[in-house]
Amino acid sequence: MLQQNVNTAGENVARIGQFLKAAPALAMTPEQMAQRIAAAGSAARREDQAALAKAGEDKARIMADLRAIAGSAWTRADQKNRQLWFALGGVAAGILAWAIVPGLVAREIAPASWQWPERMAARTLDLPRWEAGQRMIQSASPTAFRAIVGADRIVTANRAAIEGCGKAAARNA
Template identity: 50%
Template sequence: MSDDHEPDAAAEAFEGVRGELALLRRAVERLSAERAEVPEIPDYSETLGKMAKALNATMQNVGVLAKTAEDNVAPRYVADRIVAAGGHARDEDRRMIATAGEKMDKATTALHGIGGSARRADEQRRTLWQVGAGACLGGALLWTIVPGIIARELPGKWQVPEWMAARTLDLPKWEAGQRLMRAAGPDAFANIAAADRIITANRKAVQACYKIAVRTKKTVRCTIEISRDDVAARSAIVSSTD
């Protein structure tokens, strides 16, 4: 009596397994569909597809096993088929894991290569900046030294140094000269400026005295006029008495 019920129990068990596998397959298909709707999630479509195929194959094997159970096939044969199906599934899983590992290794190697290339590019850019800065500094120093050497070797009547000084100060030669004298000796320049103003203010008297000195060939005294408001003359006198 118990032997008659064994095929029915096995068939019912396999039917239960088949139903659970069908639910699992529909869940995998649903995951694949949801992955297509949400692009931000990593792409597992290929893996989910392989899982669905494996579930279909397992369901077919379960169907075969259920048929064998209905045909009163020996339990040993059913066990061997289950073990073989499990081994095949494990082999497929191992192949999938190995493939994923190879892809991960390739991606890691590529990332290391990108990082090394970026570091090398940064080093090259830094070296170029250093070389460029050194070249600019060297060129600036050379430009400040060489023109002066060349200008001093040229004929004096060309007045190249004076012209370069005026161009450097961005002033006419006369004003550039005054600025240079004022910077070199402020008191001496003040005396020169005061004397120039006094001579300019007493030009006629100075010219008359000069003519007398030439005619008599003697040193003569000249009378000149200086205003108390002449700031230039006052500054020159005060600076000389100090």
């Protein structure tokens, strides 16, 4: 059994020898191993430096994109503010034009026979034209309005006599 153990140990030593011959790292000197480690380290550092450079470029590109997005967001907000101000200005100009232009057209451009100013005044007072006219005369000159009303009462009370005088004057003419 001792012999058998010696044989097994010899076989194991032979296998270890073959393994050592097959492994190139074990065949190298310490100087060669140091050179290989240094070369592998340099290669890894080059790859890391390239990755860092690419990451820096990507960061710069993304930052430029973010600045452009933020800038366009500001310009959009400014544009909305400008649109709001232009809309408000347009509404104000429209109100002003609506207040001025119809009266100008009614007074200056339309023929007097169309009576647009009188119709506009009656529509503004929301009264028939006769009552609107009376109200405007009364507010302009209360004394003159009372005189007109008094004269109307005299004419109404003496209508028959006035018509007779008018017929007699027509016959004599």
